[in-house]
Amino acid sequence: MGVVFYILAALTIAGGLATVLLRNLVHCALAVTIAFLGLALLFLALDAQFVGFAQIIIYIGAVAILVVFAILLTRSSDQPHGSIFSRTWLMGLIIAAAVFAVLGWAVIRSARALPNESAVPAVTVHDIGAALVGRYVLPLEIVALLLTAATIGAVIVAMHDRETPQ
Amino acid sequence: MTPLAAYLLVAALLFAIGLAGALTRRNAILVLIGIELMLNAANLNLVAFWRFSPHPEALTGMMFAIFSIAVAAGEAAVGLGLVISIYRHARTTDLDQINRMKG
Numbered sequence: 001m002g003v004v005f006y007i008l009a010a011l012t013i014a015g016g017l018a019t020v021l022l023r024n025l026v027h028c029a030l031a032v033t034i035a036f037l038g039l040a041l042l043f044l045a046l047d048a049q050f051v052g053f054a055q056i057i058i059y060i061g062a063v064a065i066l067v068v069f070a071i072l073l074t075r076s077s078d079q080p081h082g083s084i085f086s087r088t089w090l091m092g093l094i095i096a097a098a099v100f101a102v103l104g105w106a107v108i109r110s111a112r113a114l115p116n117e118s119a120v121p122a123v124t125v126h127d128i129g130a131a132l133v134g135r136y137v138l139p140l141e142i143v144a145l146l147l148t149a150a151t152i153g154a155v156i157v158a159m160h161d162r163e164t165p166q
Numbered sequence: 167m168t169p170l171a172a173y174l175l176v177a178a179l180l181f182a183i184g185l186a187g188a189l190t191r192r193n194a195i196l197v198l199i200g201i202e203l204m205l206n207a208a209n210l211n212l213v214a215f216w217r218f219s220p221h222p223e224a225l226t227g228m229m230f231a232i233f234s235i236a237v238a239a240g241e242a243a244v245g246l247g248l249v250i251s252i253y254r255h256a257r258t259t260d261l262d263q264i265n266r267m268k269g
Contacts, residue, residue, distance in 0.1 A: 005169070009176045016180050016203055020187035025195060032199050035180070039206050046173070046217040051209075051231050058235055063202065063242045070195050070246040074253040085190045086262050092189025100182030104175060111171040114218070121222030128232075131225050139229075143236045150240030154247035160254075 004045055012038030023084055025076045026068070033064045047120050050128050173214035181207035194252065194259045198245045205238040 015035030022028045036059040043052035071077050086092070132140050184203030191197060209231045216227025253259050 005172065009172075012176065013179055013183070016183040016187075019199060019203065020183055020191070020196075025193060028196060028199065032203070035203060036206065039180075039210060042173070042176070042210060043213055046213050048213045048217065048228055048231070051213055051228060051235070054232065054235060055206075055209075058239050059202075059206070063239060066242055066246055067195065067199060070249055073250055074195065074259045076193055076195060076259055080193070084192060086192045089190035093186055095189060096182045096186035099185055100178055103178035103181065107171055107174045107178060111167055114168050114170045114174075115220070116168050116170075116218075118218050118220070118222075121217065123223060123225065123228070127223070128225065128228070131229065136229050139233055143233055147236060147240050150244050154243040157244065158247035158250045 005042075008038055008041045008045060012042060024079065025071045029064060029067045029071060032067070033060055036060050036064065047123075050125050170214055170218045174211060177207045177210040177214070180204075180210070192260050192262055194249045194261055194264075195246070197261065198242065198249065201245070202238065202242060205234065205241075209234050209238075 012035050015031050015033075015038055018031035019028050019035060022031055036055065040052045040055040040059070043049075043055055083089075181204050184200045184207060187200030187203065188197045189200075191200065212227045212231040212234065216222055216225075216231070219227065222228075249259060252264060256264055258264065
């Protein structure tokens with residue numbers, strides 16, 4: 001385990017924690033961008049270059065901007081008055097801690113059986129493209145249809161009603 | 167600890183943080199961000215298993231992660247559209263105040 005992994009893991013976890021704990025929603029959006037960046041760098045550290053750069057383009061380029069737009073459109077950027085956590089926050093925290101305990105226990109108990117260091121996979125973007133239009137062409141078409149439907153659906157859901165002018 | 171176990175632990179921690187955010191925050195946008203963090207943690211699991219699998223040239227885990235990213239992007243677009251629509255209707259994104267199914 002290199003020191004790079006520990007730095008990237010700390011960056012990602014810190015970004016995630018800041019997202020959940022910060023009070024101002026714009027700061028939360030910036031923190032989640034840092035978490036997405038840390039994940040993209042972790043993908044690059046795992047020799048998955050295509051997924052890493054796709055993560056940067058899609059999450060930092062599109063999803064983070066979309067989140068900032070939603071925050072500004074719903075005027076959530078003002079300082080909230082009162083608690084930022086819901087009334088049932090204790091139950092949520094207990095559930096999250098229990099889920100982490102179960103997942104961590106499973107990983108640590110099975111750590112012996114997990115494969116150790118393996119050779120760096122020789123996979124190029126050319127291979128990924130060939131697989132996408134070869135073996136995985138049907139899922140690719142379904143995802144294209146899904147993204148079209150999601151885009152149209154998002155526009156229709158968020159569109160102004162003509163009968164009730166704002 | 168093997169590298170794979172370390173990656174899996176980081177993914178589990180990130181998943182728990184996202185779950186805590188989705189379950190405890192009051193703002194609907196933060197709940198969506200928490201769900202995005204959970205999806206990303208799952209992607210990290212998939213890519214880590216692909217990297218340390220005996221046959222990485224089969225590309226299975228990586229393809230799963232790529233399609234998962236695409237579906238998550240669609241989910242974010244529809245979810246944020248719903249939040250904006252709810253805000254226009256109820257004038258708030260506070261989930262403690264949005265407690266009626268009836269408009």
